[in-house]
Amino acid sequence: MSVKRYSSMEYDNFEDLLFGHSKYPVKTGLGLEIGAGYTTAEINYAPRPDAAKNKATLVNEYERITRDIMERMVQVGFPSVVLETEHVQQMTNNPTWGGEVATAQKAIMEKYHDEYGIKCALRHTVGDIRGDRESIDLRGDAYSRILESFEQVASSGADMLSIESLGGKEVFDHAILRNDMRGVVFSVGILGALDVEYIWQDICSIAKKNNVVAAGDTACAQANTAMFVAGGLLDFKLSHSVASVVRAISASRSLAAYEAGAIGPGKDCGYENNIIKAITGYPISQEGKGSTCAHSDLMGNMAMQCCDLWSNESVEYRGDFGGTTVQCWGENLSYDCSMMNTALEAGVGKTLRDVLMVSDRYRDPQAFILSYDNAYRIGEVITAHPDDLYLRAKEAGMKACELIESGSAGFLELSKFEKATIKKAQNDLKSLDENMESFIDNCLDIYSSEVDTFNPSNYGL
Amino acid sequence: MIDINPKNILIRYNILVESDMTPEEVAEQLYPTDPHILQVAKAVFEGDEDEVVAALQNTIDSGVDPLSLINDALMAGMEVVSTLYDYGLLYLPDVIISAQAMIEGIEYCKEQSKQTHESKGKIISYVVEGDIHDIGKKIVTVLLRANGYEVIDLGKDVPVEEVVAAVKKEKPIMLSGTALMTTTMHAFKDVNSRLLASDINVPVVCGGGAVTQDFVSDYDLGVYCEEAADVPKIADSILQGLDIRKLRDTFHKH
Numbered sequence: 001m002s003v004k005r006y007s008s009m010e011y012d013n014f015e016d017l018l019f020g021h022s023k024y025p026v027k028t029g030l031g032l033e034i035g036a037g038y039t040t041a042e043i044n045y046a047p048r049p050d051a052a053k054n055k056a057t058l059v060n061e062y063e064r065i066t067r068d069i070m071e072r073m074v075q076v077g078f079p080s081v082v083l084e085t086e087h088v089q090q091m092t093n094n095p096t097w098g099g100e101v102a103t104a105q106k107a108i109m110e111k112y113h114d115e116y117g118i119k120c121a122l123r124h125t126v127g128d129i130r131g132d133r134e135s136i137d138l139r140g141d142a143y144s145r146i147l148e149s150f151e152q153v154a155s156s157g158a159d160m161l162s163i164e165s166l167g168g169k170e171v172f173d174h175a176i177l178r179n180d181m182r183g184v185v186f187s188v189g190i191l192g193a194l195d196v197e198y199i200w201q202d203i204c205s206i207a208k209k210n211n212v213v214a215a216g217d218t219a220c221a222q223a224n225t226a227m228f229v230a231g232g233l234l235d236f237k238l239s240h241s242v243a244s245v246v247r248a249i250s251a252s253r254s255l256a257a258y259e260a261g262a263i264g265p266g267k268d269c270g271y272e273n274n275i276i277k278a279i280t281g282y283p284i285s286q287e288g289k290g291s292t293c294a295h296s297d298l299m300g301n302m303a304m305q306c307c308d309l310w311s312n313e314s315v316e317y318r319g320d321f322g323g324t325t326v327q328c329w330g331e332n333l334s335y336d337c338s339m340m341n342t343a344l345e346a347g348v349g350k351t352l353r354d355v356l357m358v359s360d361r362y363r364d365p366q367a368f369i370l371s372y373d374n375a376y377r378i379g380e381v382i383t384a385h386p387d388d389l390y391l392r393a394k395e396a397g398m399k400a401c402e403l404i405e406s407g408s409a410g411f412l413e414l415s416k417f418e419k420a421t422i423k424k425a426q427n428d429l430k431s432l433d434e435n436m437e438s439f440i441d442n443c444l445d446i447y448s449s450e451v452d453t454f455n456p457s458n459y460g461l
Numbered sequence: 462m463i464d465i466n467p468k469n470i471l472i473r474y475n476i477l478v479e480s481d482m483t484p485e486e487v488a489e490q491l492y493p494t495d496p497h498i499l500q501v502a503k504a505v506f507e508g509d510e511d512e513v514v515a516a517l518q519n520t521i522d523s524g525v526d527p528l529s530l531i532n533d534a535l536m537a538g539m540e541v542v543s544t545l546y547d548y549g550l551l552y553l554p555d556v557i558i559s560a561q562a563m564i565e566g567i568e569y570c571k572e573q574s575k576q577t578h579e580s581k582g583k584i585i586s587y588v589v590e591g592d593i594h595d596i597g598k599k600i601v602t603v604l605l606r607a608n609g610y611e612v613i614d615l616g617k618d619v620p621v622e623e624v625v626a627a628v629k630k631e632k633p634i635m636l637s638g639t640a641l642m643t644t645t646m647h648a649f650k651d652v653n654s655r656l657l658a659s660d661i662n663v664p665v666v667c668g669g670g671a672v673t674q675d676f677v678s679d680y681d682l683g684v685y686c687e688e689a690a691d692v693p694k695i696a697d698s699i700l701q702g703l704d705i706r707k708l709r710d711t712f713h714k715h
Contacts, residue, residue, distance in 0.1 A: 046642075046643055047644070049643060049644050049646075049647045050647075052644060088644045089644075132593065132618060133593075133616055133617055133618045133619070173595075173599065176554075177553065177557045177600065178557060178558060179558075225596060229553065229596070233473060233474050233475040234474060234475055234549070236546065236549040236552050236553075238552055238553055238554065239552060316643050354462055354463035355463065357463075358463050358464060358465055358467075359470060359471075360471075361464075361467070362467040362471065362473075363467075363473075373462060411464075411466055411467055413473045413476050414476075415473075415475050415479050416483075417479075417552070
């Protein structure tokens with residue numbers, strides 16, 4: 001499949017960005033239309049560790065999970081739901097396992113859909129198994145197994161296909177621990193985007209062949225790594241401003257999936273999806289306060305501002321006081337969606353969007369740059385350089401620096417340290433090479449010697 | 462678009478507690494006084510590998526034993542960095558960069574000396590079987606080496622058998638294991654069982670991702686660690702004679 005770069009924004013104005021509405025809604029699954037005027041909970045779960053012993057125990061576990069979720073949804077009267085199955089590695093390594101899990105889950109969902117009319121869809125996120133102990137082999141046998149896994153789930157009941165791709169991670173881990181912006185731009189903006197573009201052309205072909213949705217990727221392995229290492233307000237591990245710059249750059253990486261043919265909804269943990277939605281007009285999944293089962297969050301409300309699916313990231317399946325964990329967290333998410341859908345029905349969606357956004361806008365630099373108006377502005381600089389992966393990544397980072405600096409003249413309070421790190425990041429980005437060719441040449445020299453697992457041929461370089 | 466002054470909605474506590482002094486000003490108060498050693502310690506603080514080696518060379522040329530500089534100068538500089546990290550005045554990349562410079566310095570001192578240098582103790586570091594997420598292990602490994610420990614780094618996705626064999630061979634004072642996923646962290650329990658079956662009672666310090674204190678408390682050798690920066694402190698406590706129960710009393714925070 002061919003790659004089509006975005007050279008303009010699909011949304012004309014950031015004011016038009018709103019939860020539950022996307023310019024290009026996605027019809028999928030059993031009666032569901034994502035981004036067509038309502039939001040839907042996307043419930044994500046991990047099987048109990050012992051359940052992955054063999055195929056039978058794993059299928060049985062996912063049947064329990066699926067039945068529990070569907071039962072709770074109808075018991076409390078929610079009109080729609082999405083289930084996301086993120087593969088444990090056994091499922092991707094043994095593609096038929098993933099296929100059988102998808103078949104079993106879909107059979108239960110169909111039963112509930114037939115009986116109650118609940119709109120529902122199943123996303124399968126295949127595991128990126130391309131790394132092992134010694135090396136990362138992005139285009140070898142493991143990649144073939146990934147594609148086989150996609151084929152199996154796409155032909156067995158999964159409605160939407162996703163992956164959290166690893167490309168660029170080996171250099172990124174090295175760079176982020178050294179505040180090395182050159183390495184960040186190279187790993188996320190070049191290596192990551194090349195990998196995303198490569199795999200999504202294949203995923204889109206499989207989706208097309210099986211008449212399912214090529215949904216989208218996330219820069220989880222990069223931007224979320226930075227965000228989680230940065231941690232809370234009193235964690236002094238990594239500058240939150242630097243993590244924000246990584247996030248802005250990561251939008252250029254995640255966009256590559258849509259340029260290769262994906263149509264959304266992008267993965268929940270891609271906080272850069274606000275930027276992606278503004279550029280592409282496709283629906284997005286997001287996580288925030290409903291994902292505190294998995295991690296703390298500095299933009300728990302704000303993440304709802306433009307979501308079409310509202311997710312809990314992941315929760316281990318087990319009993320809790322209010323039912324099983326998937327039931328408790330699913331109900332929580334669905335009540336949030338009910339609130340958003342009520343606001344839409346009542347014509348006050350944009351007011352609620354703004355309340356959600358502004359409640360977190362000044363909590364953290366990352367929340368500030370991802371507020372829908374600023375997310376839009378980052379999208380604009382990315383689309384201004386459609387054919388230059390380097391420039392669009394670098395400019396996205398620069399824009400984040402500029403936004404944070406200007407925000408600090410207003411209500412966005414920055415510590416002295418954050419002010420210093422944003423200034424340094426800005427200078428580091430400014431001092432990078434003029435053009436992509438020399439940038440890549442220099443980076444190949446530097447990181448081939450500094451990062452032992454970095455193999456340029458993984459990226460066709 | 463709605464916009465409001467957030468002062469009644471949220472508090473940026475990091476700004477509230479921020480020190481008036483810069484890291485450099487605080488460091489000046491903590492550096493050793495000997496002028497030669499001060500140069501080495503400052504170079505470690507700055508994370509400048511070339512400057513570390515140059516300062517060491519100057520000091521060695523003045524007649525100081527190279528091996529003594531490991532503890533007296535390099536570790537002293539790193540101690541300043543660690544203290545400022547604990548104060549919240551330095552961030553992890555600063556510590557990593559300083560640690561790399563210090564490790565370079567240690568290698569240089571060893572090269573310059575005819576004698577062998579004894580580390581504070583040997584520690585095995587690894588990521589559990591089935592898991593390739595190793596940024597946490599990389600951080601822990603650098604911090605341990607910067608604190609004077611010899612680290613046997615087994616890498617990522619390490620089979621239980623291999624961990625147990627390495628413990629039998631190397632006889633470490635502790636293991637440091639990380640896991641990101643709930644689906645892989647159960648390998649800690651297998652390591653625990655295999656070590657106990659061989660009458661080995663070495664602490665298995667576990668952390669990362671989905672690992673919880675409750676989970677780690679469930680097996681005899683487990684010590685939960687939430688912060689990478691605590692791992693060298695746990696190792697120091699082991700050298701001071703704390704057993705697993707006391708380590709849990711000290712480092713289990715929940």
